[in-house]
Amino acid sequence: MKIKNINLKMLFILSFAVLLLSRIAVLTENYSISLNPVLIEMLYIFIVAVIVIWKNRGIIRIKKTRDNIVLVLLLLHVVLFGILFSNPLMKNLINNQFKSQIIFIIIVSISVIAIRSFDAFYEFIECSYYTLSLFLMVKFITHLSDVKISNIMNIMSVDKRIRANFGFGHYNALGAACVLIIMLTLYLRKIQKARKVDYIFAVISVIMLLCSASRNAITGIIIFLIAYIIKRMKYSRINPRVVVAIKCLFILLIISTIPFMYELNYSEILKISQRSLIFYVAFPLYMKSGRILIGLGYASNADYGSNLTPYMTSWLDNSYMYYLITTGVIGFAIIMIALVVIWRGLEKNKNFESTEIICCMYYVYMYMGLFEVTIFESGSLLNYVYLPLFIFAAAKKQKILEQIKCKE
Structure with a gap:
C-alpha cells in the first residue's frame, strides 16, 4: 500500500x-x-x-476548516455575481468570466484536497518552484539580449525606464514570477539545504526582475524582507518595547528614504501608469450606476480595460477596487472575509516555523494586488501556486518540518 x-x-x-x-x-x-x-x-x-x-x-x-471556508466563500462569490446578480447588459462577458473562475476554483479545491490527502505540501512547493524556475531559465537563455545592466539604474525613472520581458508576456507578470521564485528559494533554504541550482535560479530571477523594471514587484521584495525581519525579531532577547520601537523606526526609515533615493514623483507615476484613473473615472461611474451593492458586473479586467462593457471605465488595475466596482459592496465584503480568514490562519498557525515565510509571502501577495487584478483571479498565473499554498498552510495543524525529517 x-x-x-x-x-x-x-x-x-x-x-x-x-x-x-x-x-x-x-x-x-x-x-x-x-x-x-x-x-x-x-x-x-x-x-x-x-x-x-x-x-x-x-x-x-468535509470538515469546517479554514481551507473549506475560503473555498466556499470564493465559490459563493462566483455564483452570486456570475449568475444571480449578473448584469444583463454584459451577459456574455460575465458568462466568460464565470466559466473561467468556476474551473479555476475547482482546480484550486482539488489541489488543496490532494495536498492534504497525500501530505504533499512540500512536494507541491518544490514542483511549483522548479517548473517555474526552469521555464524562466529557458526564457533567460533564449533572450540574453534583453539583459541590459545600464537600464537598471533607471528602474524608478518616470521617463527613462526601459523594460524587458524575456518573451514572458507582460513585464509585471515576469516581475511577479521572479519575486515568487526568490521567496520560494528562501523557503526551500529554510526547510532543507539548498542545491547549487537553486542559487542559479535565484540569481537569474534577480537579474530578470531588475530588467523587467516592475516597480510593484521590486517593492514587493522589499515588503517581504521587512516583514520577515520583523517576524524574526520575535526570537531575539531584546526588550519587547525596544523591539516595537525598532520595528516602527525601521518601517518609517524605509518609507521615508525611497522618495529621496529615487526622486519619485508619485502623482506622475500614477498618471503615466493609469493607476489613478480608477479613482477619477471608474469609481464615480460605479457610484452613479445605482448598483452599489452588486457592482457594475463581474467581467474581467481585460474587458473593462478594452472598453467592451457599457461602462467606459478603462483599466481597473487594483484588485480591491476591481472587486468593489465589479461586484459591489456585497462582493467586496466576501473577498475581504476570505482574505482575512487566510491571514488569521497563517498568523495563528505557529506549529511549524516555515509559516513565517509563507505569511510574509501572503503580505506580498496582498500588497501587489494594489497594482494589478491578481487576487483570487484565474487570469493571474501565480494564483495556481499561491492559493493552494496559502489556503492549505492557513488550515494546516501539523509540523511540516518534522514530517519532512521523518520522511528523510
Whole structure:
C-alpha cells in the first residue's frame, strides 16, 4: 500500500506540473502546441479527483476548516455575481468570466484536497518552484539580449525606464514570477539545504526582475524582507518595547528614504501608469450606476480595460477596487472575509516555523494586488501556486518540518 501511495502522490505532482506548464504558456503568450488548454484543465481535475478518491477509498470527509471556508466563500462569490446578480447588459462577458473562475476554483479545491490527502505540501512547493524556475531559465537563455545592466539604474525613472520581458508576456507578470521564485528559494533554504541550482535560479530571477523594471514587484521584495525581519525579531532577547520601537523606526526609515533615493514623483507615476484613473473615472461611474451593492458586473479586467462593457471605465488595475466596482459592496465584503480568514490562519498557525515565510509571502501577495487584478483571479498565473499554498498552510495543524525529517 505504501508503494501505491507514493505512486499516486507522484502522479498528482506530475499532473500539476503539466497543468502549471500549460497555464504558464497560455497566460504568458507562449502557447504554440495545438492542444486545447481547457482540455488540460479538465484532464487535471479528472485525474486528481480519481487518485484522491482511490487514496481515500471513496470516502472524503468535509470538515469546517479554514481551507473549506475560503473555498466556499470564493465559490459563493462566483455564483452570486456570475449568475444571480449578473448584469444583463454584459451577459456574455460575465458568462466568460464565470466559466473561467468556476474551473479555476475547482482546480484550486482539488489541489488543496490532494495536498492534504497525500501530505504533499512540500512536494507541491518544490514542483511549483522548479517548473517555474526552469521555464524562466529557458526564457533567460533564449533572450540574453534583453539583459541590459545600464537600464537598471533607471528602474524608478518616470521617463527613462526601459523594460524587458524575456518573451514572458507582460513585464509585471515576469516581475511577479521572479519575486515568487526568490521567496520560494528562501523557503526551500529554510526547510532543507539548498542545491547549487537553486542559487542559479535565484540569481537569474534577480537579474530578470531588475530588467523587467516592475516597480510593484521590486517593492514587493522589499515588503517581504521587512516583514520577515520583523517576524524574526520575535526570537531575539531584546526588550519587547525596544523591539516595537525598532520595528516602527525601521518601517518609517524605509518609507521615508525611497522618495529621496529615487526622486519619485508619485502623482506622475500614477498618471503615466493609469493607476489613478480608477479613482477619477471608474469609481464615480460605479457610484452613479445605482448598483452599489452588486457592482457594475463581474467581467474581467481585460474587458473593462478594452472598453467592451457599457461602462467606459478603462483599466481597473487594483484588485480591491476591481472587486468593489465589479461586484459591489456585497462582493467586496466576501473577498475581504476570505482574505482575512487566510491571514488569521497563517498568523495563528505557529506549529511549524516555515509559516513565517509563507505569511510574509501572503503580505506580498496582498500588497501587489494594489497594482494589478491578481487576487483570487484565474487570469493571474501565480494564483495556481499561491492559493493552494496559502489556503492549505492557513488550515494546516501539523509540523511540516518534522514530517519532512521523518520522511528523510
